[in-house]
Amino acid sequence: MRFVLRLLSPVLGLLVAAVGLITTIEVVTAWVAPASSPLVVPWPTWQAALLSSTWSSPVVRGVAIGVGVVGLLVLLVALVARRHDVRLTDPVPEVTVTTSPRSLARAVGHEVRSHADVVSASVVASSKKVVIKAGTLDAPDDVRAGVRERVDELLSRLPLARRPRVSVSVAATKGVK
Amino acid sequence: MSRRSRAAVARSTAADRSLVVLSGLVLLAAGVLVVLLGMGIFGVYRAQRPLIDPDVTAWIAANANLTRWIAIVGGIVLLVVGLTWAIRSLRPEARPDVLLSETPGQRLTVEHSAIAEAVRNDAEAIDGVSRARVRLVGTERRPALRMTLWLVEDADVRDVWAEVDGRVLARARQAFAVDALPTAVRIELDAAATKTPRVL
Numbered sequence: 001m002r003f004v005l006r007l008l009s010p011v012l013g014l015l016v017a018a019v020g021l022i023t024t025i026e027v028v029t030a031w032v033a034p035a036s037s038p039l040v041v042p043w044p045t046w047q048a049a050l051l052s053s054t055w056s057s058p059v060v061r062g063v064a065i066g067v068g069v070v071g072l073l074v075l076l077v078a079l080v081a082r083r084h085d086v087r088l089t090d091p092v093p094e095v096t097v098t099t100s101p102r103s104l105a106r107a108v109g110h111e112v113r114s115h116a117d118v119v120s121a122s123v124v125a126s127s128k129k130v131v132i133k134a135g136t137l138d139a140p141d142d143v144r145a146g147v148r149e150r151v152d153e154l155l156s157r158l159p160l161a162r163r164p165r166v167s168v169s170v171a172a173t174k175g176v177k
Numbered sequence: 178m179s180r181r182s183r184a185a186v187a188r189s190t191a192a193d194r195s196l197v198v199l200s201g202l203v204l205l206a207a208g209v210l211v212v213l214l215g216m217g218i219f220g221v222y223r224a225q226r227p228l229i230d231p232d233v234t235a236w237i238a239a240n241a242n243l244t245r246w247i248a249i250v251g252g253i254v255l256l257v258v259g260l261t262w263a264i265r266s267l268r269p270e271a272r273p274d275v276l277l278s279e280t281p282g283q284r285l286t287v288e289h290s291a292i293a294e295a296v297r298n299d300a301e302a303i304d305g306v307s308r309a310r311v312r313l314v315g316t317e318r319r320p321a322l323r324m325t326l327w328l329v330e331d332a333d334v335r336d337v338w339a340e341v342d343g344r345v346l347a348r349a350r351q352a353f354a355v356d357a358l359p360t361a362v363r364i365e366l367d368a369a370a371t372k373t374p375r376v377l
Binding site: 002005006008009010012013014015016017018019020021022023024025027028031047050051052053054055056057060061063064065066067068069070071072073074075076077078079081083085088090091092093094095096097098099100103104106107110157158159 | 179181182183185186187190193194196197198200201202203204205206207208209211212214215216217223224225226227228229234245248249251252253254255256257258259260261262263264266267330333334335338339341342346357358359360361362363364365366367368
């Protein structure tokens with residue numbers, strides 16, 4: 001969502017600038033050379049439409065609902081676009097160490113797949129939680145304990161600032177061993 | 178952890194976010210207010226009035242020049258604010274050179290690329306690091322280092338840290354003649370396979 005924010009922000013800025021520019025141009029044109037007005041946007045048509053519609057007309061309400069919904073979406077984009085870095089403990093005071101959730105998931109995934117009895121695995125990680133789904137041809141409960149042990153060992157090796165909760169689910173996969 | 182090293186982790190989007198939040202709030206408030214107005218919450222009679230109120234039209238007719246000036250100044254303000262916003266938001270993040278001496282006639286700066294390249298070479302020499310990317314952020318007077326390290330599988334993060342702080346950053350601090358150099362390290366774990374094959 002940070003990408004959307006970085007895209008949306010300059011677009012909104014340019015929109016504001018365009019509104020300002022067009023307002024200035026139209027007002028100056030209508031004042032200095034009324035004959036050539038409207039120059040860019042057909043504002044007399046808009047003016048007539050605004051004069052003839054009331055606050056309670058359905059078109060006005062529809063447009064207002066549309067504007068409100070767009071506002072809500074813009075607000076959501078801005079609120080959701082934050083970084084999801086996984087913090088590691090700082091080795092010295094002036095150094096901050098982070099990793100990405102994807103990188104943590106990759107490390108956990110490698111560890112899980114290196115278990116001999118695991119045939120498939122998917123990992124989703126954040127700084128708070130690591131969710132592991134694995135498939136096996138053996139008894140799922142035994143493999144689950146083994147996987148959890150490996151992941152716990154990996155997480156204790158990594159100097160994470162806060163240890164995420166680990167949830168492991170192992171399902172039996174059909175196949176021949 | 179210091180404030181400056183944390184600020185160096187990534188480019189700040191605080192300004193962009195605030196402005197976008199503000200725009201969203203303004204649009205949302207305008208939409209909700211107009212809907213409420215149309216529903217007659219602020220008076221049934223008011224809901225029946227046209228969007229451009231006859232009272233407003235009368236005031237504009239009486240103060241034509243004042244209205245024009247207000248509109249022109251408002252338009253110019255919006256133009257300047259909007260352009261500043263867009264330019265600030267599109268401008269790439271600065272890559273500051275480092276100022277070593279400010280004595281008049283002996284002003285000495287080190288180019289950004291020279292420092293970044295030197296630190297990168299040092300970092301890539303660490304055992305367990307397969308690739309490094311280094312750049313400076315902040316200002317000429319208050320630079321900070323942003324470093325991304327791609328670790329090979331099985332690399333011990335603590336060992337890598339010890340090397341980063343003890344050798345790479347120590348050399349950088351020495352070169353800049355500073356006691357502390359705020360640094361943000363981003364680590365990509367298991368980014369490259371080790372030499373030994375994993376599949377037997």
